[in-house]
Amino acid sequence: MSRAGAPAHGDESLRRLLEWLCGTLAAVALFAIMILTLIDVSGRKALSQSVPGSLEMTELLMVVTIFAGLPLVSLAGEHVVFDSLDPWLPARVRRLQGLCVDLVCAFGLLGLAWVMWTMAGQRAADGQTTAQLKLPIAPFVYGMSVLCAITAVLHLLLMLRPVAHHHVGVDGREST
């Protein structure tokens, strides 16, 4: 990874904390989806009895996995970018470009956070719950909003880094 430039100390511990928190959240949720699906499917096929509410639990856990993973993606600079022009741009232009890009990302994510916060407020006011287990939905939507906001702040913090953090790289890029 070309994540050059040593970050300041406070910065680093904050980053570790965030990585640990979001990583644990996403890992536990994903593992739970896996086990839940296993128990649900084998129960249904072998004993013709499914786990009650497994469907909606999976849905809630999916939200946790995706949105807890979001800050990690930004932190690792793993978003898909078109970086073929990089070799032709002087370092100073790239630095400026990095700043603008982080600003755009932060702006977009803050917008989403605001939209989701409003939506969560509505769901809370309506007292909306899942169909089977009657779990409240609003806290999860609030969670989506908060994690979007955290990622937005992250992009703003990344602007303070001495060198552009997005890398021409491959680590973890396993989409295709």
Next chain:
Amino acid sequence: MTEALLGFAGVFVLALARVPLAFAMGLVCVVGLGLVRGWSVTAAAAGQVLYETGFAYTLSVVPLFILMGNFVARAGLAHELFRLAYSFVGHVRGGLAHATILACAGFGAICGSSIATAATMSKVAYPSMRKLGYADYLSTGVIAGGGTLGIMIPPSTIMVIYGIVTETHIGKLFAAGVLPGLLLAALMMGAVVIVTTRDPQAGPAGERSSWRERFAALRGIWGVALLVVVVLGGIYGGVFTATEGAGIGASGAFFFALARRTLTWRMLREVLVESARTTAMLFTILIAAMMFSGFINFTSMPGDLKDWITHMGLAPLAVVGAMMVIYVLLGTIMEELSMVLLTIPVFFPIVTQLGFDPVWFGVLIVLVVQIGLISPPVGMNLFVLNSLLKDVSLRQIFRGVWIFVVALCIGLAVVLEFQPLATWLPSFMR
């Protein structure tokens, strides 16, 4: 039509300015829809897409298949697959290269990612080829090319995403990939034969293995082979859905890794976090693409293009062929997944209107992505190899890969012309 074209132009300009593609698509959609339909409606629509894509049971198929691949990759299965393939074909000229392709095909039956397949194989196959004196251009070319089998042979992340976006049956897409995947493996092995005939020094033969060794190698992989049969067979036979199959597969791979004692707490956490990260990255693009396609569908572009094609009276197959040419050309410089997601809202309605099977088109899409992944100058697989194998120059990699690009292009032409190759197996599914 104008709004849509402006939208596409906007995405390209933002992407060229290095804005992550997901954000570029999302931003253009919000601004575009906001100007056309009003801002509050747009904000609500964006929130709705985010909400619905997040809270979606069927989409758990994405992380679960990623997890399955990652567990098995960590368990070191690739070594055994390679040894098995080598024990059968190692003694012919270019045997290690043939074995690499076969091992890639086998690995592709567990892993749905081309990059992961190529990366794994570079660690497993490259050292053996180097030891035997293979030319670097052949060994890297064959790993890059073979790696792309990961997305044609089910499971396949690209197929899952195509299935989600176009609402095409994922199980049928998986079934459709099997025969083309085998065809491509055969074509690539043909490419190896051509290379080693022209330059016998590039790929010398290895030692012949005894049948005892072959059976010993088979023993190492039967567990995972069984898992693959259960998961893919179960989906094909309609015993369970793709989502359920993915859950079974991931759990099976987890227990497999556990049984082989390759799993520590730390590694378990790493695998889970890595898979979650890949999932989050895919979902940002997916969500943005859904938003963007909402915008495109709101404009008159899909309808206009359909009318235009009907008006011109073009041969249907020629239209799809032209799309493929566009994809192959775009794929040389663009990131493939975003290229597909960006164009699907425009191309897909045309293809279905012309009466083609969406499953067949899905296989074509996978093929152009494969080609894009290994075609210079911007092929992701090539860069992966370049970063993993430090002492092989990018020039060597480029030199070796072109023949595999040609092999894939031949495969594309064959699937384009003989549709049953893709549609025959799925036709038995309910």
